[in-house]
Amino acid sequence: DAGVIQSPRHEVTEMGQEVTLRCKPISGHNSLFWYRQTMMRGLELLIYFNNNVPIDDSGMPEDRFSAKMPNASFSTLKIQPSEPRDSAVYFCASSLSFTNTDTQYFGPGTRLTVL
Amino acid sequence: QKEVEQNSGPLSVPEGAIASLNCTYSDRGSQSFFWYRQYSGKSPELIMFIYSNGDKEDGRFTAQLNKASQYVSLLIRDSQPSDSATYLCAVINTGTASKLTFGTGTRLQVTL
Numbered sequence: 001d002a003g004v005i006q007s008p009r010h011e012v013t014e015m016g017q018e019v020t021l022r023c024k025p026i027s028g029h030n031s032l033f034w035y036r037q038t039m040m041r042g043l044e045l046l047i048y049f050n051n052n053v054p055i056d057d058s059g060m061p062e063d064r065f066s067a068k069m070p071n072a073s074f075s076t077l078k079i080q081p082s083e084p085r086d087s088a089v090y091f092c093a094s095s096l097s098f099t100n101t102d103t104q105y106f107g108p109g110t111r112l113t114v115l
Numbered sequence: 116q117k118e119v120e121q122n123s124g125p126l127s128v129p130e131g132a133i134a135s136l137n138c139t140y141s142d143r144g145s146q147s148f149f150w151y152r153q154y155s156g157k158s159p160e161l162i163m164f165i166y167s168n169g170d171k172e173d174g175r176f177t178a179q180l181n182k183a184s185q186y187v188s189l190l191i192r193d194s195q196p197s198d199s200a201t202y203l204c205a206v207i208n209t210g211t212a213s214k215l216t217f218g219t220g221t222r223l224q225v226t227l
Contacts, residue, residue, distance in 0.1 A: 033215075041219075042203075042217055042219035042220060043159070043203065043217040043220075044217075045214060045215065045216070048214065056214060091158055091159075101147065101164075101166075103161050103164070104161070105161075106160070107158060108157070108158055
């Protein structure tokens with residue numbers, strides 16, 4: 001079985017540009033999570049979905065960030081406009097369901113650099 | 116105060132020794148606790164989880180939970196160089212279903 005798939009793996013862009021990160025969760029998983037990891041702040045949850053519905057977006061840093069999950073097999077995280085402080089590794093994770101016992105499986109991440 | 120605290124390390128242990136990694140959390144009502152391992156440049160992967168007070172063993176790994184003292188630890192027996200990685204403690208806080216809050220991780224170095 002394929003794991004969580006993310007694209008692109010690396011993204012270098014200039015300040016002010018729009019960035020779109022993509023995620024395909026594990027087939028059959030109903031919950032999807034977007035995280036951001038930096039040296040300073042560690043791994044932070046940005047937003048999560050259950051059955052394609054956003055449940056909690058309190059971790060989204062500001063209005064420049066938005067996320068969608070149009071169907072069970074695809075999600076996007078968009079940053080518009082991007083800023084240098086958005087540089088980080090962005091992980092997508094999925095789990096079977098929305099309970100406190102389900103394992104979250106992480107994708108390989110997208111390393112974003114904003115110049 | 117951070118919700119989940121870990122010593123950033125590095126924690127250096129010789130090969131074959133026991134590595135002890137600690138984590139404290141602030142939400143007394145937290146129910147679920149997870150240990151993830153992250154190799155440099157890779158994504159986190161789950162090692163084990165624990166829900167009840169006491170010890171839980173899985174191979175060379177033992178998770179220990181003490182809810183009264185609000186700490187959870189991970190012991191790695193017979194440490195191997197391949198165990199060198201960052202270990203992330205994660206907690207599900209009260210009423211947040213599957214929302215994980217991570218510590219910043221402890222870097223473990225197993226020396227030959």
